[in-house]
Amino acid sequence: MAWLTPNGGWGESNTALISGQGCSLLVDTLWDLPRTTAMLTAFGPKLESAPIRRVVNTHADGDHWFGNEMVGADEIISTKSAARSMKQHGPGQMKYVDTVSMVFRAISRLPLPNRADWRVAAEYFEGMLRPFDFTNIKPALPTDTFSGRLRLDVGGREVMLIEVGPAHTSGDLIVHLPDARIVFAGDVLFHGTTPVLWDGSSRNWIKACERIIDLKPETVVPGHGAIADLEAVEAIRKYWQFLRTVVHRHWEKGRSASQAAAHIVRSDEFLRQPFAKWDGQERIVINVYAIYRRLMGRKRSVSVFRRLRLLREAALLAQDIVDD
Numbered sequence: 510m511a512w513l514t515p516n517g518g519w520g521e522s523n524t525a526l527i528s529g530q531g532c533s534l535l536v537d538t539l540w541d542l543p544r545t546t547a548m549l550t551a552f553g554p555k556l557e558s559a560p561i562r563r564v565v566n567t568h569a570d571g572d573h574w575f576g577n578e579m580v581g582a583d584e585i586i587s588t589k590s591a592a593r594s595m596k597q598h599g600p601g602q603m604k605y606v607d608t609v610s611m612v613f614r615a616i617s618r619l620p621l622p623n624r625a626d627w628r629v630a631a632e633y634f635e636g637m638l639r640p641f642d643f644t645n646i647k648p649a650l651p652t653d654t655f656s657g658r659l660r661l662d663v664g665g666r667e668v669m670l671i672e673v674g675p676a677h678t679s680g681d682l683i684v685h686l687p688d689a690r691i692v693f694a695g696d697v698l699f700h701g702t703t704p705v706l707w708d709g710s711s712r713n714w715i716k717a718c719e720r721i722i723d724l725k726p727e728t729v730v731p732g733h734g735a736i737a738d739l740e741a742v743e744a745i746r747k748y749w750q751f752l753r754t755v756v757h758r759h760w761e762k763g764r765s766a767s768q769a770a771a772h773i774v775r776s777d778e779f780l781r782q783p784f785a786k787w788d789g790q791e792r793i794v795i796n797v798y799a800i801y802r803r804l805m806g807r808k809r810s811v812s813v814f815r816r817l818r819l820l821r822e823a824a825l826l827a828q829d830i831v832d833d
């Protein structure tokens with residue numbers, strides 16, 4: 510059973526319940542406690558006969574684990590790498606983002622020539638955070654971690670956890686349920702919405718897509734967007750192949766990452782592609798920067814300050830795309 514949050518935008522993530530004889534496993538929780546509670550209530554009838562013993566977190570982004578504490582599971586499982594990152598990027602950081610959006614709003618009221626840009630950025634941040642309630646979240650971190658692969662028995666059903674990061678983030682995993690031919694892809698799959706790459710690797714993201722394709726699932730549940738199949742996985746693979754090729758060209762011409770992103774998103778070769786119709790095109794700013802970082806040989810994770818700057822740039826590009 511899957512729990513889907515339309516439309517797959519910022520924080521609108523999916524979860525899934527795998528039930529066997531007498532127990533269940535939950536793949537991911539949601540960004541805040543009220544949403545996680547609503548999801549658990551909806552799963553309620555199933556949980557009476559098969560309570561959740563384990564939670565698996567597919568990666569360290571808050572929209573996939575901040576609700577962990579509501580489940581009361583015996584075990585919370587992630588990759589070693591994701592667990593490290595979850596310790597660094599806890600719910601406390603959301604207050605910081607909230608403060609930044611208030612600062613942007615305050616700057617937009619000053620008599621500055623570019624005040625409109627600050628207003629656009631403030632609105633983007635507010636729109637991202639408004640539907641969520643980040644109060645009272647106590648981080649429930651993984652109790653069990655692994656690297657590589659981990660086989661689980663969920664009430665007689667085989668469930669394989671396969672580490673595929675660094676792809677979308679440093680510690681991504683996918684969940685394979687062979688008896689139902691389903692893969693729960695976490696944020697390796699965004700469906701109908703532009704993927705976002707912070708400090709993972711576009712090259713490994715392509716490999717992660719290939720690993721899903723090799724498992725030959727009939728159904729793939731994305732981290733964001735509607736339930737999909739391998740066609741959607743193939744589409745994400747093509748997005749990264751395309752972006753890597755064109756970004757290299759701009760890099761060789763000495764353009765900055767933001768110049769390259771603005772250029773690519775308006776280019777005919779981009780607009781001809783099926784992914785030009787996905788929501789959230791402005792995320793290309795973040796994605797191009799991530800590819801540039803690899804070209805520059807930077808390996809450390811992207812700082813919170815840099816993330817906020819990139820989100821501000823994405824907000825401005827989103828506005829430009831609407832104006833074009």
Ligand SMILES: [Zn+2]
Pocket residue numbers: 520522570572573696732733
């Ligand atoms: Zn996500």
